Amino acid sequence: MVALPDDWEMVVGLEVHTELATATKLFCGCANAFGGEPNTNVCPVCLGLPGSLPVLNERAVELAIRIGLALHCEIAPSVFSRKNYFYPDQPKDYQISQYDKPLNGIGHLDLPDGTRVIVERAHMEEDTGKTTHLGGTGRIHGADESIVDYNRAGVPLVEIVSGPDIRSAEQARLYAAELRAILIATGASDGRMEEGSMRVDANVSVRRGPDAAFGTRCEIKNLNSLRSVQRAIDHEAMRQVTLLEAGERIVQETRHWDEDAGRTQTLRSKEEAYDYRYFPEPDLVPLAPSDEQIDAIRASLPAMPAERRRTLVGLLGGSATESQADQIASVVDQGIDGFVTAAAATGVGAALALARVANELAGALSDGGVLDVATMVTLLEMEEAGEVSATQAKAVLADLVASGGGDPRAVAAAKGFEQMDTGALDAILDQVIADNPDEWQRYLGGDDKLAGFFTGKVMAATKGQADGKAVNAGLRQRRG
Amino acid sequence: MTARGIAQDVRSGDRRATEVVEAALEEIATHDSAVHAFTAVHTEAARAAARAIDAAVADGRDPGPLAGVPIGVKDNICQRGRVTSCASRILEGWQPPYDATVVGSLVAAGAVIVGTTNMDEFAMGSSTENSAYGPTRNPVDHSRVPGGSSGGSAAAVGAGMVPLSLGSDTGGSIRQPAAFCGVVGVKPTYGLVSRYGLVAFASSLDQIGPFARTVEDAALLLEVISGHDPLDSTSLDAPAPSLVDRLDEGVAGLRVGLCRDLIEGASPEITAAVAAAAEVLAAEGAEIVEMTIPELHYGLSAYYLIAPAEASSNLARYDGVRYGLRVDAPNVAEMNAASRTAGFGDEVKRRIMLGTYALSAGYYDAYYAQAQRTRTLIIDAFAAAYRSVDLILGATTPTTAFALGDKVADPMEMYLSDVFTIPTNLAGHPALSVPAGADAAGLPIGVQLLGPALSEERLLRAAAVIEKKRG
Numbered sequence: 001m002v003a004l005p006d007d008w009e010m011v012v013g014l015e016v017h018t019e020l021a022t023a024t025k026l027f028c029g030c031a032n033a034f035g036g037e038p039n040t041n042v043c044p045v046c047l048g049l050p051g052s053l054p055v056l057n058e059r060a061v062e063l064a065i066r067i068g069l070a071l072h073c074e075i076a077p078s079v080f081s082r083k084n085y086f087y088p089d090q091p092k093d094y095q096i097s098q099y100d101k102p103l104n105g106i107g108h109l110d111l112p113d114g115t116r117v118i119v120e121r122a123h124m125e126e127d128t129g130k131t132t133h134l135g136g137t138g139r140i141h142g143a144d145e146s147i148v149d150y151n152r153a154g155v156p157l158v159e160i161v162s163g164p165d166i167r168s169a170e171q172a173r174l175y176a177a178e179l180r181a182i183l184i185a186t187g188a189s190d191g192r193m194e195e196g197s198m199r200v201d202a203n204v205s206v207r208r209g210p211d212a213a214f215g216t217r218c219e220i221k222n223l224n225s226l227r228s229v230q231r232a233i234d235h236e237a238m239r240q241v242t243l244l245e246a247g248e249r250i251v252q253e254t255r256h257w258d259e260d261a262g263r264t265q266t267l268r269s270k271e272e273a274y275d276y277r278y279f280p281e282p283d284l285v286p287l288a289p290s291d292e293q294i295d296a297i298r299a300s301l302p303a304m305p306a307e308r309r310r311t312l313v314g315l316l317g318g319s320a321t322e323s324q325a326d327q328i329a330s331v332v333d334q335g336i337d338g339f340v341t342a343a344a345a346t347g348v349g350a351a352l353a354l355a356r357v358a359n360e361l362a363g364a365l366s367d368g369g370v371l372d373v374a375t376m377v378t379l380l381e382m383e384e385a386g387e388v389s390a391t392q393a394k395a396v397l398a399d400l401v402a403s404g405g406g407d408p409r410a411v412a413a414a415k416g417f418e419q420m421d422t423g424a425l426d427a428i429l430d431q432v433i434a435d436n437p438d439e440w441q442r443y444l445g446g447d448d449k450l451a452g453f454f455t456g457k458v459m460a461a462t463k464g465q466a467d468g469k470a471v472n473a474g475l476r477q478r479r480g
Numbered sequence: 481m482t483a484r485g486i487a488q489d490v491r492s493g494d495r496r497a498t499e500v501v502e503a504a505l506e507e508i509a510t511h512d513s514a515v516h517a518f519t520a521v522h523t524e525a526a527r528a529a530a531r532a533i534d535a536a537v538a539d540g541r542d543p544g545p546l547a548g549v550p551i552g553v554k555d556n557i558c559q560r561g562r563v564t565s566c567a568s569r570i571l572e573g574w575q576p577p578y579d580a581t582v583v584g585s586l587v588a589a590g591a592v593i594v595g596t597t598n599m600d601e602f603a604m605g606s607s608t609e610n611s612a613y614g615p616t617r618n619p620v621d622h623s624r625v626p627g628g629s630s631g632g633s634a635a636a637v638g639a640g641m642v643p644l645s646l647g648s649d650t651g652g653s654i655r656q657p658a659a660f661c662g663v664v665g666v667k668p669t670y671g672l673v674s675r676y677g678l679v680a681f682a683s684s685l686d687q688i689g690p691f692a693r694t695v696e697d698a699a700l701l702l703e704v705i706s707g708h709d710p711l712d713s714t715s716l717d718a719p720a721p722s723l724v725d726r727l728d729e730g731v732a733g734l735r736v737g738l739c740r741d742l743i744e745g746a747s748p749e750i751t752a753a754v755a756a757a758a759e760v761l762a763a764e765g766a767e768i769v770e771m772t773i774p775e776l777h778y779g780l781s782a783y784y785l786i787a788p789a790e791a792s793s794n795l796a797r798y799d800g801v802r803y804g805l806r807v808d809a810p811n812v813a814e815m816n817a818a819s820r821t822a823g824f825g826d827e828v829k830r831r832i833m834l835g836t837y838a839l840s841a842g843y844y845d846a847y848y849a850q851a852q853r854t855r856t857l858i859i860d861a862f863a864a865a866y867r868s869v870d871l872i873l874g875a876t877t878p879t880t881a882f883a884l885g886d887k888v889a890d891p892m893e894m895y896l897s898d899v900f901t902i903p904t905n906l907a908g909h910p911a912l913s914v915p916a917g918a919d920a921a922g923l924p925i926g927v928q929l930l931g932p933a934l935s936e937e938r939l940l941r942a943a944a945v946i947e948k949k950r951g
Contacts, residue, residue: 044576044577047802049576049577049578049803050564050576050797051576051580052676052677053676053712084793086813086816088812092796093797148801275840277792277836277840278839279790279793279839282714283713283714284714285713
C-alpha cells in the first residue's frame with residue numbers, strides 16, 4: 001500500500017460490470033457460454049442483423065433484481081435505452097443499456113472495515129463482442145487487421161456504479177472483493193475476474209484533504225484482478241499528485257492500466273469522448289417488476305457475506321484471531337462456509353472445522369473437485385474424535401474429493417488408517433528420540449520448535465498414521 | 481381476379497395454383513419493364529411453391545386461406561436466402577439467413593411470393609424515386625410517381641401484376657402510394673403485425689400492412705399476417721382479428737368525424753371526393769360529424785424529429801464491418817465512413833444527420849424530447865376525438881400522383897405529401913386508404929379512414945361501403 005504525501009487524499013469510485021449467470025443471452029436464445037469457436041454462438045438477434053428484434057430474458061431481470069436487493073437498492077420501473085457509438089465489436093453500433101431509469105437505484109455496500117459505500121445504480125445492459133487487433137501497433141489505431149468474435153455479444157451484464165466514497169486503493173480492493181462475494185452469494189454471477197465475468201473500472205481523483213473540492217478524475221480501465229485494482233489506483237493517485245505538485249493540471253481522460261509495466265497510459269481524452277445520444281429503446285417495452293415479484297425474489301435471497309462472517313465469528317465464541325479472520329473471509333468468499341456451520345452444528349469444534357475447510361477443502365475444491373457437506377462433516381467428526389489423525393484426515397479428504405464423494409470411514413479403512421495404539425506409538429517415539437540425541441537435548445533445553453522435528457520423524461516412521469496430537473502429548477510427557 | 485376468388489378456386493381444385501402463378505408471371509413480364517415495381521422476380525421458386533400447393537390440394541390437404549395467391553413483398557421484409565436490400569446500395573446483395581415472421585405467415589397460408597418490390601431507400605421517401613434500383617412508375621400514368629415508400633408494392637397491385645402485396649408504413653408509406661395507384665392500403669394498429677424481419681426505419685412507427693385491389697382482399701391478407709409474435713416485444717398480446725366475415729355489416733349507427741385538419745390543403749377534387757365519401761357513409765346510415773383536431777398540425781414536425789432520430793440509430797449498423805457494402809480504408813473509422821458515404825443515398829444521409837443532431841447532447845431536450853411531448857399531445861387529442869366519434873374521415877394525400885422528378889429537389893415539399901397520414905403513425909392507430917374516384921386527369925384519388933387502436937374491423941367495414949358506391 002502506497003501512502004500519498006502530505007495531506008493528499010484520493011477519491012475513488014468504481015464501476016463494476018458483472019456478467020449474469022443465465023443460460024441464454026440477454027435478448028436471444030443463444031447460450032451464455034464462455035469460449036467456443038469464434039462466431040459460432042450467434043444468431044440474427046445478437047449479430048444485430050437487419051430486421052432482428054430483441055426479446056428480454058426474464059431470468060436476467062430476476063438476477064439483476066437479486067443484485068439490487070443484495071445491495072439495498074431501490075428497485076424501480078425502468079426503461080432500456082440505446083447507447084449509440086460506433087465500434088466494430090458492437091453488432092448494432094449501439095448498446096442496449098439503461099440510462100435515466102435504471103432497474104436498481106440508490107443502494108449501499110458496507111465494507112468489512114465498516115465503511116459504507118453508496119451504490120448509485122446497478123443497471124442492466126448487453127455485452128459487446130471481442131475485437132482482436134493484429135499486426136502494426138496491435139491497437140485499434142494502426143493495426144494491420146482487426147478480427148471480431150461476436151460470441152460474447154448480447155451476454156447479460158449488470159453495471160454497478162459506486163459513489164465517490166472510496167478513499168484508498170486498499171478500500172477499493174475490499175469493495176471489489178466484497179461485491180464479488182455478494183454477486184456469488186446471490187447466484188447472479190460466478191465472479192471470475194480472470195474470465196472477464198467481473199470487470200472493474202476505477203474513477204480516480206486526488207484532492208488536498210477531506211474538505212477540498214473533488215479534483216479532475218481519470219477513468220482507469222483493464223483492471224483484471226483484485227491486485228491490479230489496488231496497484232492501478234495507487235499508481236494513478238500518485239501520478240496525479242506528482243503532476244499537481246509539479247504545478248501541472250490533470251486532464252480528464254480514460255487511461256489504460258498496463259499490468260506488466262505497472263502504470264496507466266492515455267486511452268482517449270475527454271475531447272475524444274463519445275456523445276452517446278441515449279434515447280429510449282423503441283424495440284423494448286418498459287420494465288416494471290411487480291411488488292409481488294420483488295418480494296418473492298427477496299424471500300429467496302440467501303444470507304449475504306457480511307452476515308455469514310458474523311455467524312462464523314459467533315461459532316468461534318464471538319472473536320477470531322487474525323488468521324481465523326482471514327480463514328473466515330476466505331471460506332465466505334468461496335461460498336464454502338456452509339461446511340463449517342454444518343460441522344459446528346454436529347458438535348465439531350468451530351476452530352478445527354474452519355481451519356480444515358479454509359486450508360484443506362478450499363484447495364481441493366478450487367482444483368475443480370466436489371464434495372457434499374455431510375461427507376465433510378463426517379470426516380471432521382472422525383478427526384475430532386481421534387479416529388484419524390490430522391494427516392490421515394487430509395489424505396482421506398483428498399481421496400474423497402478426487403472420487404467426488406464416498407464413505408470417509410470406508411476410505412480410511414481401505415488406506416489402513418486405524419487409530420495407532422498408544423504402546424506402538426510410545427515405542428516408535430522412544431526409538432526416534434534415541435536416534436536423535438542432540439536434537440532431544442536441545443528440545444529438553446527449551447527449543448520448542450524441535451517438537452515439529454520429532455513429530456515429522458514419527459510421521460515418517462508411521463507413514464502418517466500417528467496422531468500428531470498424541471505425538472505432541474508424548475513429547476511433553478517425556479520432557480516432564 | 482381477387483385473391484379471395486383465387487384462393488377459393490385453388491382450395492376447391494377448380495383452378496391450379498401453377499396456372500395462377502404462370503398468369504401472374506406473364507403479367508409481370510408484360511408490364512414490369514415499364515412500371516418497374518419489382519426488384520426481383522422469383523420465377524422458379526414461385527413455380528415450385530405453386531406445384532407444392534397443387535400437390536397438397538390433390539392430397540386432400542388445405543393449403544390455407546391464400547392458397548395459390550401470388551404476392552409481392554417489399555424489399556425491406558426479410559426473405560431467407562433472397563436479396564433483401566431496402567433498395568439501398570449499402571445492403572447490395574445481402575441475403576438474410578432468416579424469414580420475417582410475416583413471410584412465414586404468408587407461406588403457411590398458401591400464398592406464393594412471386595417477387596420483391598421496389599421502394600424508397602430504407603423506406604425514406606414518398607415517391608419511390610430514392611431507390612438504388614431506379615424509380616418505379618405509376619401504373620396509371622408512367623410519367624408519374626407511384627408514391628412511396630412502398631411504391632413498388634402499390635404499383636404491382638395497381639398494374640394487376642399481383643392481387644396482393646405487402647408494404648410498410650412509417651408515416652404513410654402504404655396509404656399514400658395506395659391512393660396514388662388506386663388500390664386499397666391498410667396501416668394496421670402498431671403491434672398488430674409482427675415487425676420481426678422488417679428492416680427498421682423508425683421502430684416506434686413502422687408497421688407492415690397489406691395492399692389489395694379490394695377491401696375484402698386487404699382484410700383477408702391482414703387476417704393472415706396479424707397476431708402475437710413472441711419474437712417482437714412490441715407485438716400486441718391479442719389474437720388475430722376476424723375481419724372478412726363482418727365486412728358487409730355496413731356502417732349504420734357509426735359516428736364518423738369529417739376532420740377538417742385532414743382535408744384542408746388538399747386539392748379541390750380530393751376535397752370533393754372526401755365529401756362524396758361522407759355522403760355515401762351517411763346514406764348507409766352513418767352519422768357524419770364535422771370536427772377539428774388542431775393538434776394534428778404538429779404531427780409533421782414531431783415526425784421529422786422522432787423518425788430520423790430512431791433511424792440514425794437503426795441505420796448505424798450499416799458500417800461495412802459485417803455485411804453489405806464495404807469500402808476499404810486505412811482504419812476502421814475511415815472504413816465505416818467511406819462505406820456509409822458510398823452506400824447511402826442523399827435522403828437517407830439527410831435523415832441520419834437530422835436524427836443524430838436531434839439526439840445530440842445539448843439539443844435532445846429542444847428537439848427529440850419536445851417531439852415526444854408533442855407526440856403525447858397528439859395521442860391525447862385523438863383519444864379525446866374518439867370519445868365522440870367511432871371513425872375519422874379525411875384525405876389520404878393533398879394531391880394525386882405527381883410527376884417523376886417534380887419534388888426531388890425540394891425535400892420539404894416531398895415531406896408535405898405525408899401530412900395527412902403521419903399523425904396516425906405517431907398515435908399507433910390503424911388507418912387505411914380506399915379508392916374514391918379519380919381527378920380530371922384520370923389519376924386515382926384515395927380517401928383515408930382513421931380509427932382508434934384495434935378498430936381494423938370497423939375501418940374495413942366503412943371502406944367496403946365506400947368501395948361499393950365509389951370505387
